[in-house]
Amino acid sequence: MKKYLFLLLLSCLVVIQASAQLHSLTGTVQDKQTHAPIAGAVVSLKKGGQALTHSDKKGRFTLQVPDGPLTLQVIAPNYETATIQIKAGLSSVVVNMTPVSFVSPKPIIQAEDRTLSEVMVTGYGQANAAAPAGDMVRNAAPPYAAKRRMVISRSPRPSTEDYSPINENDFHAVTDQPLSTFSIDVDRAAYSNVRRFLNQGSLPPQDAVRVEEMINYFDYNYKAPAGKDLVAIYTDMAVCPWNTDHQLVRIALKAKQVDAGKLPASNLVFLIDVSGSMDEENKLPLVKRAFSALVQQLRPQDRVAVVVYAGAAGVVLPSTPGSEKKKILEAMESLQAGGSTAGGEGIKLAYKIALENRTAKSNNRVILATDGDFNVGASSDGELQRIIEKERQEGIFLSVLGFGMGNYKDNKLELLADKGNGNYAYIDNFEEARRTFVTEFGGTLFTVAKDVKLQVEFNPAFVQSYRLVGYENRLLANEDFNNDKKDAGDMGVGHTVTALYEIVSSKDKTGKPVNWVDPLKYQQTTVVGSRPEVLTVKLRYKQPDADKSQLMEQVLPYNNQEVTAAPEDFRMATAVAAFGQLLRNSAYKGNISYDTILQLASGAKGDDTEGYRAEFIQLVKKARLLNKDEE
Structure with a gap:
């Protein structure tokens, strides 16, 4: 026993001694040529520790380091990485950094990703020294060597876009599973991504079509909650257009x-x-335009910092008041693309800055703009998820904007936004950026209700079975509904959420019971209350700064109406859901056709101030032309 006590005391002494051997190393990071201070440079130990900090606006930093010789690494955007050997006992250092462009000159032919499939000789003659280098290939011969113009057919890069598989929701018998529980979703990335494919003349991959994001792309004229409630619930039902033997239930928030x-x-x-x-036109240049639109909405009390990441992460602009729009825009405009993708390090640094500038009542948010192609540092889904979940507990939310095509990583970006209590949007053009940051500024950046969950209880007297349309990656265990520690979706200012259930009546048109399995011996069917209740919707949500949820309920009475008689917004949501199921070639698409979708959508256009519903109609027409199976 004494032996173990001795070892324990010895271990404690070792730990105490190790911690006592740390000392402060101060320094200044500056431009080697101009000696101007460099703000936001990332300073870390290359070996022998986890110490990490960044320089302030005067280029100064302080780092806790162990005694003894050290190797210091300093990384800053637009500068070569500096590696410095520090002698034992040194307490201060000046780091001179050499400027370098993010973008290296592009070779005439990039052999690693281009294939020469055709070379054509178009003429011969005296070599012209003034001709552009990219216009010819010269032999290592005397000046009279022939000039040969090359026509190069470049094979397109194979697409490496990545989407998580979607296993569509099945029908569930109410006698077996009377409850359906899921987290709400206000993301709309899938719709704008689908639009990108259709506008380019191709059908989207099936797993790129998340039906709930298609539905929730559109604005619906639901009445805002009254009194102290932060969310309002609405329910209704109509005959299902893709299977008229079934009915469609709409739940709206x-x-x-x-x-x-x-x-x-x-x-x-x-x-x-x-x-x-x-480094493509629809990526970083569009990112700059998108964020410029957001900057114009900032108020003097708002603050913005700009962090970038490529081979490493760095601060381009420290936290700056919203009144200094010119300074923020200049920082954005200076960005260039090049290097590998250390996304994990960028996320850590962005959260660190957000935490440093957080106040008691501020709305704290990191807004990530990327194609999702992380390949250096913390890049696995699990590692990134743990980073974001930890920071979410500090009240810092993460919104994600996806850009580009070809290497787009939708699955990773959707996961990050979900775990970061933020929105996920795909920006395929400047109009989408304008909608995200101008038209819906409040909804995009300000959370009204967090961890919003729905639980629906079906009455077996009226419903034999049901299926939730979409929301496959938002399903929750029934026990999660009352568990306030379980994360769920969030709603911003004025946000709407729409969910659809396809239900099979407990009786057919002749009034006979419908059963897919033999009746269970020990189950009893009861009708609750005097009204013919089809279902009860329960809603839980938390205020943005609260840990305890609030409960709301809404009952749906039976209503057998045609979908053409349903409210305008119901018809529009139904048309979009049907379109999503056609694009997915869903097993549950029934006998819906593009023509029926067009009729529904055309009759549900309404005022359409921004033209989004009219655009949807045009997308349906494009899909009809592209779908070879459509008559």
Whole structure:
């Protein structure tokens, strides 16, 4: 026993001694040529520790380091990485960094990803020294050597876009599973991504079509909640258009509207991927335009920092008041693309800055803009998820904006936004950026209700079976509904959420019971209350700064109406759901056709101030032309 006590005391002494051997190393990071201070440089130990910090606006930093000789690594955007040997006992250092562009000159022919499939000789003659280098290939011969123009057919890069598989929800018998529980979803990335494919003349991959995100792309005119409630619930039902023997139930939510002047100050960190894969017109240039639209909405009390990551992460702009729009825009405009993608390090640094500038009542959010192609550092889904879940507990939310094509990683970006209590949008054009950051500024950045969950209980007297349309990756265990520690979706200012259930009546048109399995011996069917209740919807949500949820309930009475007689918004949501199921070639698409979808959508256009419903109709027409199986 004494031996074990001795070992324990010895271990404690070793730990105490190790911690006592740390000392402060201060330093300044500056431009080697101009000696101007470099803000936001990442300073860390290359070996022998986990110490990490970044320089302030005067280029200064302080790092806790162990005694003895050290190797210091300093990384800053637009500068070569500096590696410095520190002698034992040294307490201060000056780091001179050499400027370098993010973008290296592109070779005439990139052999690693281009294939020469055709070379054509178009003429001969005296070599012209003034001709562009990319226009010819010269032999190692005297000046009279022939000039040969090359026509190069480049094979397109194979697509490496990645989507998580979707296993569609099945029908469930109410006698076996009377409860359906899921987390709400206000993301709309799938719709704009599908639009991108259709506008380019191709059908989207089936797993790119998340039906709930298609439905929730559109604005619906639901009435805002009254009184102290932060969310309102609405329910109705109609005959299902893709299977008229079934019915369709709509559950609609509307978050509270808040006057822009009453919104809390925002503490934002723009986290921007400037790696080589972002060096395309629809990526980094579009990112700049998107964030410029957001900057115009900022108020003097708001603050913005800009963090970038490529081979490493760094701060381009420290946290800056929203009144200094010119300074913020200049920082954005200076960005260039090049290098590998250390996304995990960028996320850590962005959260660190957000935490440093957080106040008691601020709206704290990191906004990540990327194609999702992480390949250096923390890049696995599990590792990134753990980072984000930890920071979420500190009240810092993560919104994700996806850009580009070809190497787009939808599955990774959707996961990050879900775990970060934020939105996920795909920006395929500037109009989508304008909608995200201008038209729906409050809904995008300000959370009204968090951890919003729905639980639906079906009455077996009226419902034999049901299936939830979409929301496959949002399903929850029934026990999770009352568990306030279970994370769920969030609703921003004025957000709407729509969910559809396809239900099979407990009786057919002749009034006879419908059963897919033999009746169970020990089950009893009861009708609750005097009204013919089809189902009861329960809703739980938390206020943004609360840990305890609030409960709401809404009952749906039976109503056998044709879908053409249903409200305009119901018909529009139904048309979009049917379109999503056709694009997915769903096993549950029934006998729906593009023509029927067009009729539903055309009759549900309404005012359509922004033209989104009219655009949907055009997308349906494009899909009809592209679908070879459609008559």
